[in-house]
Amino acid sequence: MAELGFRTIDEMVGQSQKLKIRDDIAHWKYKNLDLSPVLHIQPAREEDGVYNQTEQNHNLEEVLDRKLIQAAIPALEKGEAVNAEFPIINTDRSAGTMLSNEISKVYKDQGLPQPMNVKFNGSAGQSFGAFLAKGVKFEVEGDANDYWGKGLSGGTLVLYPDAKSSIVAEDNIVVGNVCFYGATSGESYIRGMAGERFCVRNSGAKVVVEGVGDHGCEYMTGGVAVILGSTGRNFAAGMSGGVAYVWDKAGDFETKLNPELVDLDPIEQEDRELLLDMLTKHVKFTGSEVAQSFLDNFEASIASLVKVMPRDYKAVLLKRKAEAEQAQTEEVEAV
Template structure:
């Protein structure tokens, strides 16, 4: 920087006259490459800056979370239960994140002592419920965008289409891509289909949805994903932990699976109990006809339910189980 005559990085911005184009590259790909439009220095008034000169205003004082925090005062100050309802639009991004920050300041990772339940009506923006704290339940009647439940941290998220809509939920996408990215705990119940990369890097959340796009459960390390419908291609790529259940009514799921790290295992007694619990909640929270149909014909439905299990994770669980049984035998002696 000093050799070029600059004291700071900011001083270097836009000074393309200091760059020299190499003329010694003979590769055919460079033959017609002209960098002059990229290196052109635009004339600017002396008062104009070539890098950002003003602080951005994100209007944080006007975001939806300010209303949520206000509604949560009885919970934050007195530990009381709270119920509220708000409209929501797609520019309301990261709803619940600032609220969860306030909750963590008071209750740390324990979450709220009494439930806070908030109903939203409309179209939720990106990152709805991101990092949502334990004790908070958000319910959306409408639809939602990408990054639903990102970093979910113990909260509960519910989504179902507007009652006035005539769509068939299990045939329509109601939430965008990359749901539950990096989620660590909590639950979610989605009546309808999700986009691509559902549960990517999920490490602890338990979720139900009625179909997903490509790359479902990619890099998942923990948690449970129940998919009551079809998936896209490359399912479970890089999946090293957690478990996924896919209702494979069409019988073609194996062709969409990335088998590098996972196996398809039989449904066991503990799986049945978990599925019954999660699907019962799904019906209760969303009114899902798909989950109701599954439960009404539970044993028959299980015949087409596929369990996706990472091999290394399964080996660890089996080892722990064997050690636990061995310990019990020693104690009995």
Template sequence: AQLIYDLKQINPRAKVTVKLVSSSGVGTIAAGVAKAKADVILISGHNGGTGASPATSIKYAGLPWEMGLTEAHQVLAMNNLRERVTLRTDGGLRTGRDIVMAAMMGAEEYGIGTAALIAMGCIMVRQCQSNTCPVGVCTQDERLRAKFTGSADKVVNLITFYAQEVREILAQIGARSLDEIIGRADLLTQVSRGAANLDDLDLNPLLIAVDGSRSITYDRTKPRNAVPDTLDAEIIKDGHRFFEDGEKMQLSYAVRNTLRTIGTRASSHIVKKFGMRNALQPDHLTVKLTGSCGQSLGAFSVRGLKLEVQGDANDYVGKGLSGGTITVRPLMSSPLKAEENTIIGNTVLYGATDGFLFASGRAGERFGVRNSGASVVVEGCGSNGCEYMTGGAAVILGRIGANFGAGMTGGMAYVYDPEGVAEDMMNLETIMTCAVGHPHWEMQLKGLITRHHEETGSRMAERILANWDRERLNFLQVCPKEMVDRLPYPLSDEVAKVPAE
């Protein structure tokens, strides 16, 4: 629900699609997704897939699309949610008859992938990842690409045949359009094959017409699932001189945790006006916030926007951060020690690609997961910190939780560890640790802590910088094993030996 809300803040006119694997109980999930204001729900069957999919992913994952589609359609209809969403299905639709059956079972849109790929010339040899496609569909080898004979006309021809067969079937049953039969499961009956092992299968649960013989009808041109505006509507209004003329501005607001996704729509407007790779100063538009921010503070924020929070923030701070700057520090009147208290929630910087985050306090669990380019300083984190991290830099000035660095394949992390216990909390399968020895890495570490102090007034950062020659020895540098031989500067001479595989 939060991700759908985030995406609709970026582009209110976009349709958000949620893909669900066909399985038992998918109807309940579909109902939740509809309530979360998704526009399209895709029920994907166990069959189909491209030549890049492993055979195990195609043959043994999920159920037939018919089972998931009918359950989703029935549950949505019974809960008066059906007209909120468009139902789509895919998973090996090969004929016009399949499309007509999907419509009768409740689908309004249909995904045709495998057949279209084959029409282009794919022969499903399943070696796309090896750059050896014998028909040149999926390869960078010019010699093999010369063998490709596909064209857009072949796919157009395929879809034309689908449409022709659909029209013929509709004519046979007396329907004038596909819309007339959507949800008309009463037009389907189970066929007896004359074999006991087949006829014992009862398909009646798939053929229930929950909404009688009525098809789903609504105006598809009108948005149905708009989400309410967040604080950004006010930011864009108050900051019109920045958004229109690029004037440097500073805005201030009192906030509470019902205000979610602050900064996201403003970032969307920045990209539209100035471009993703703009020449704006990092603090060209500074938004000062006092209080508790809701989820997704600064999600997908871009360069030119700086969010300064005096208070705290909920989960997903800096999700997908794309160049913006976020600082979070306690209220001036707070008697709490920042390094001992959580100031930002879980799943911080999830999938961030660029930008900065400075938080004077602890982060929750799953901090920095899939960070691929952002730089961050926090004063402690929970379990699974820096999991699957592929780039950027993370400085943790406090205790870490279990499983730190699991699956980390890029970037660099520094953990303040005066008690010598951090390694016990790390997942050392993919990472290694050492002292901060080389001047380049020491400069990166000290530079981030210095900026952290400047941005947040962190007392902990101030103490560390005041005794740098001694305190730098208390840092562990955490590096992915596979990066060691590709670093532009060597690690410390005290690097732990990488165990032989």
């Protein structure tokens, strides 16, 4: 640093004129690479700093979560049930994250002992319900942006269009891309379609939606995704765990599937029970006409349902099942 004329790291920030571009690289990928736009120095205005010298105010005291935390005081201090309702707009981002932090301070990973139910009306911003704690149920009447349910940690998320809206939910995208990224547990019921990369890296959440875009269930490692509608291309790419059910009414799902790591398996009795439970909740929470139609014609609907199962995950489950049965047999014989 001294040789370059700097006393501190802060003095070095932005001084790209001190960088030398190597001229001995012959690799075809790099030899014609022009770095001058990257190294160009934009002269700073006199009132601007080259590095962060001014403390920023993100107005965190005014975010929606402050109101949520205030509403949750009976739950946080006395373990009581809470019901509340708030309007929401798309600049209300990460709603519920600060609330879940406060819950974790009191109840650790156990979540609330009594339910906290919050109804929102409007258009939810990015990362709605991120890391939402167990015991909290968020219901949105309206629509939502990207990263819905990111890191979901036991909470429940519900979404359906505004009752005054004329849109047909199952034909319209009501929530954005990358829903349930890294979710570990919890449930969600979405009346309408989602964007791309639905359930990417989901590792434990159980969710229902009525159609998704490209790359659905990408790198999914656990949980359950029930898709009552069409999917985009490259479905299940890198999917190593969990299970997905797709209502393939058009009969073209195999053309959209990435089969590298998954198989299409038959629907078994335990699948039927799981689907019956989840779709009944979907109807209860969202009023979904699509789910109601499925339930009203259950046998015919099941016939066109596709079960997507990762091969290695299936092998692990079968091994565990065999070991459990063997242990049970040995226990009976011992008696």
